[in-house]
Amino acid sequence: MHRLNSTESPLEAAAGAAGPRATEAFSVLGNETRLAILLALWEAYEPFEAENTVAFAELRKRVGMRDGSQFNYHLTQLVGHFVRHTDDGYELRRAGHKLVQSVIAGAGLDNPELDPTEVDRACPVCGAPTVVTYHDEWLFHVCTECEGRFGNRDQFPEGTLAGVNLNPAVVTDRKPEELLNAAFVRGTWNLQSAVEGVCAECSGPMEGWLHVCDDHGAEGVCPNCDRRYEVMARFRCPVCKASGEYVPSCSWLVMHHPAVIAFYADHGVPLQYDDDSGSFQPRYRDVDPKEDIDFELITTDPPRVRVTFQHEGAELELTLDENVNVIDVSERGRPGVNRLGT
Template identity: 45%
Template sequence: MTQADSPESPLSAASDAVGTAAEAFELLSSETRLAILVALWDAYDPFDDENAVGFTDLRRTVGMTDSGQFNYHLEKLTGHFVESAAEGYELREPGRKFVRAVIAGAGIEEPTMDRTEIDMDCTLCGGDVEVFYEDGWVYNVCTDCDGLWDDEEAPTGHLSKFQFDPAGFAHRSADEVYAAAWVRAFQHIYSMIEGVCPTCSGSVDRSLDTCSDHDESGVCEACGRRTALTVRFRCPVCKDWARGTMGVVAKYHPAAVAFYYDHGLTLQYGFNDVASINDRLERGVTSSEVLSEDPLTVRVTLALDGDELALDLAEDLTVLDVHEPA
């Protein structure tokens, strides 16, 4: 840890812990450099081959009269966030990614969405369902039962929560926000199932968490969830994460996708509305059982319209076997 009288800056001292991230934060600590990125972003068109901005035009847009000082800041960005070409300067992909994060809502005032009832019934008890937004998450809660999860950060009745950026609230009703959050969450977890972090492209650790003292009568006090088995995804690079039920992983498998499709229900297409989400949740019934403790093997059974499809999964969530309907 850096001492109070150390000449080393706190940000530099943190470099050992976060690697090049500290350098990036320090590089972007200048208002002028941020203004350069914004100006280049404003000139950027993904379908235009000519996105470069000349030095003089860029300096005038940023509002600096001292060309020497402006060149100093521009050179600091060039190579990582900005690319220099004969025609001028333009953003490189890391620069575009940074500005996208800001536009999506990072660091700006969060929107508010009070508890709002949506056109959905709780699949556990049939009660009314409400959604609200808090601290970057869209929460989905039942007003009548304990829900699926006992999360200290969520209220009683917690059914699900999805990460959602403030930009996603524009021109959307509560129903539309929930549906959009659902789509974003499943695309996020699909990438993690494939072992690729959707945030930083790092490798993802996949695991199966079991509760040995599980109480099946409701939300278990030991593990804080209704099901004894939970899948976990964690990126060791950027620490992005996700969790879900066994059914989430099983329904990603092509055999499950085909099974549902044959019964007139699509899993990975056309679910950007509450009615489609309702149809998916109400018609499909999922159950899990442990087949073997060592090695851990779990059978997930999907039931739909009187037919059943079963998939056997290993502890690392690999599908070992598929049992087609009889």
């Protein structure tokens, strides 16, 4: 147990694994003038402009501070962590830019809400109509009839099919259908990035693992794990703690695996956007995930998942290990084709 000793600041006590560089960066922010400088540099910044540095005098004017030496002191504190000093003046470093961005997109907008609104998209579990709703920074896609994929834990509404934690910026200028599409785009690409081992938030390394329920109920949403599926793919970034949990049966974990792309290409099946739902989610044309893609937990210790793609009598099998890596690929049913390379 970590105890606060008398020489420690609350920041040092709270930091734990984040370390001294993080506490130093946080402590720099505890002043209104410094926050004003970050905001002023962000206001002055315009993407694609050749020159985005702000000269000292101009920056001081923007912040409205008369005392030059006081201003200089605060500015100097920011240089290194959040601000870059060049021959021409000052500009935001990436961390400074991300900081202002996240405040603007997260807390700097109105707190928008969307009551459950029907969208033109059938429930992938039962086929019933679905709604989209947004409140308290969570966007939910919810079935109006079945239990959905997740139980009623915390703030998840009953019938939740998907829940994505998104900044209020997602609601800006979007109709409910567009909102859902935006959530799917984010979800799909966050997952793709995680599968490739890159955190979509900070570019840190992503850790993946298969999480298996230890006492899974067979029907509907399990009372033990609150999920419909016995095994979920989880990802976590050790640097920034971004995380995501995905239903492996959706197969997006392996949809872009070269073996899957090649398998469908051999059968003349293109990857395209889903015309039926008008959604931005790519899928293989005429492939029905429920009918044509099978998914099975083959061992639990360590967990292994087998995903089987079937098309016109041919079969492609991918095996995922406990860290969500494809460790085996095998193909059957096409004379003369052997993707194992033997």
